Amino acid sequence: MKSSRSEFINIRGLSYHIRHWGNQDAPMLFMLHGWMDMSASFQFLVDALQREWHVIAPDWRGFGLSDHAGTNYWFPDYLGDLDAILQHYSPAQPVYLLGHSLGANVAGVYAGVRANRIKKLVNLEGFGMPNTQPEDAPARFATWLDELQGIPSLRSYATQEEVAARLQKTNPRLSDERAAFLSAHWAAPNESGAWEIQADPAHRLSNPYLYRVEEVLACWKLITAPVLWIEAKNSELLTRMGSKEKARAEIDRRIASIPNATILMVDNAGHMLQHDQPEMLAAAIDQFLD
Incomplete structure (x- = not known):
């Protein structure tokens, strides 16, 4: 590489x-x-x-x-x-x-x-x-307001191997070697040793704009x-x-x-x-x- x-x-x-x-x-x-x-x-x-x-x-x-x-x-x-x-x-x-x-x-x-x-x-x-159509707007705004009342989160994984397996589930063409490489960048271990995705959970909030x-x-x-x-x-x-x-x-x-x-x-x-x-x-x- x-x-x-x-x-x-x-x-x-x-x-x-x-x-x-x-x-x-x-x-x-x-x-x-x-x-x-x-x-x-x-x-x-x-x-x-x-x-x-x-x-x-x-x-x-x-x-x-x-x-x-x-x-x-x-x-x-x-x-x-x-x-x-x-x-x-x-x-x-x-x-x-x-x-x-x-x-x-x-x-x-x-x-x-x-x-x-x-x-x-x-x-x-x-x-x-x-x-989208203009009539989609009310439901989209309502969904966004509802989601703001909670705390978004992303799943964590016990090991790096679980992260790699998750990537291969999404993309079955991904080789073991490439999945291992990507998993080390896509996630990282936290203080307790669990692997967390390197992304802000707020990305999961719906976009209120059409x-x-x-x-x-x-x-x-x-x-x-x-x-x-x-x-x-x-x-x-x-x-x-x-x-x-x-x-x-x-x-x-x-x-x-x-x-x-x-x-x-x-x-x-x-x-x-x-x-x-x-x-x-x-x-x-x-x-x-x-």
């Missing part, structure tokens, strides 16, 4: 953990992880890259080794954090940006809003959320950078969009809003495709960013 190093910087009042791989003089490639994940999730992808890159991957607020932010996990906060991170490392030059899942959704909106800041964009499974896909697509339409859109053929997320045919039609409609998108479908991979097929991804990314 390629070695990484950690850095902690202040981003909008929070201590942010930034993971670095590679030579600091090499071209910068920023990688943004997904929900309930962390920067080390990209280790296998970084290992497979053939070109020399300075990979910079933050732990989002409330994940990994970054500070928790209470209940401040609104989508615009991720945009604000990304803007500050890019300003810190590349204040004048546009950057190569890669995002997975939540990170890809943040990167996609940002690439439209700050089009001059992005040189090329790689979207890994950043479909967006299922659309997802309005047309607003997202309005941002995507302003992207000027070339985009490599990568999907897993066995992605678990597509079922959230409805039937296979309905989901495919909706995803294709969303992709069509991006002015310059190249589509890659990855065989034998699920949503965590950077774990399932890192070599295939790395080859495509190296070629796209060349």
Whole structure:
């Protein structure tokens, strides 16, 4: 494995953990992880890259080794954090940006809003959320208010091996070796020896605000950078969009809003495709960013 190093910087009042791989003089490639994940999730992808890159991957607020932010996990906060991170490392030059899942959704909106800041964009499974209707709002607000009356929590595990088994339950394609590596970053032992997930339980609170896909697509339409859109053929997320045919039609409609998108479908991979097929991804990314 390629070695990484950690850095902690202040981003909008929070201590942010930034993971670095590679030579600091090499071209910068920023990688943004997904929900309930962390920067080390990209280790296998970084290992497979053939070109020399300075990979910079933050732990989002409330994940990994970054500070928790209470209940401040609104989508615009991720945009604000990304803007500050890019300003810190590349204040004048546009950057190569890669995002997975939540990170890809943040990167996609940002690439439209700050089009001059992005040189090329790689979207890994950043479909967006299922659309909502205005009449969904009352129930959503009520659910959020109810949840605020309790204390959210995340399950703990007796051993690191149990953590690895939990990761393999979610992703059966994950090898024992990769599960062991990820478990050491996804969770950590507490004072009593139990392994706790490195994430703020407040992430489990429902979002009271509705997802309005047309607003997202309005941002995507302003992207000027070339985009490599990568999907897993066995992605678990597509079922959230409805039937296979309905989901495919909706995803294709969303992709069509991006002015310059190249589509890659990855065989034998699920949503965590950077774990399932890192070599295939790395080859495509190296070629796209060349």
